[in-house]
Amino acid sequence: MYFSSKIKEERQKHNLSQQQLGEKLNxxxxxxxxxxxxxxxxxxxxxxxxxxxxxxxxxELVKQDNSLKEKIIKDSQQLAYPRWKLFFDILLTIGFFIILAKIFVVIGNKFFDLNIAFLQGSLLFQIGPFFMSIIGAIGSESLAKKYK
Structure with missing residues (x-):
């Protein structure tokens, strides 16, 4: 908590109230x-x-305060591949929603006799959403850890 005491000490040393310092810093x-x-x-x-x-x-302001140093480092980091990360996030979301839709269709068909056929043709449509979700999650997670 070095920063908190340092800022107060400096403010008081310069005979500034919190209001006056706030005005100077907007x-x-x-x-x-x-x-x-x-x-x-x-x-x-x-x-x-x-x-x-x-x-x-x-x-003098930052070096003794580890929490502040970590905040500055985190704030300065930018993703290396933001567009690819967005692509994988979208892929994950689409796969997840298709899986949810399939679950609701199965439940509706079983309990309410709806007789809806939703992505039931080929093996690709059966396992595709699952793989979309897996690939999206892996891609998104790996790119989330890569910074410039």
Whole structure:
């Protein structure tokens, strides 16, 4: 919780209220309060503004606070292949919905005598949605872990 105490210490050293600091950073007083209580952290842009305002380095603000360092790293990560990830997510979703539709048709045919034929022709239509879901899940999961 180094950041929370550091921001409060610097704010008080510069004789600023939470409201005044919020106005200088164009944010609410409540945001400053949350930072000082350790409930949230600012974005990297705000950290730079704070560093400039208090004339301290980013190292002094960030380096001792592991949670803040992790947040900055996570915020800066971008997926390496966002379009492929979206493709696999869509494939997973379509496969899942086809499987659900088939289940509802089977239940409807069995209990309500509906006599609906839904994707019952070939083996491809029988196992295709299952494989779509599996391939979509594997592709999506593997690409979710790849960052630029």
């Amino acid at each position: 944010i609410s007083r409540q945001s400053i309060s949350k930072w000082e209580r350790g409930e949230s952290y600012p974005s990297i842009e705000l950290l730079i503004k704070i560093s400039d305002l208090f004339e301290i380095t980013l190292d």
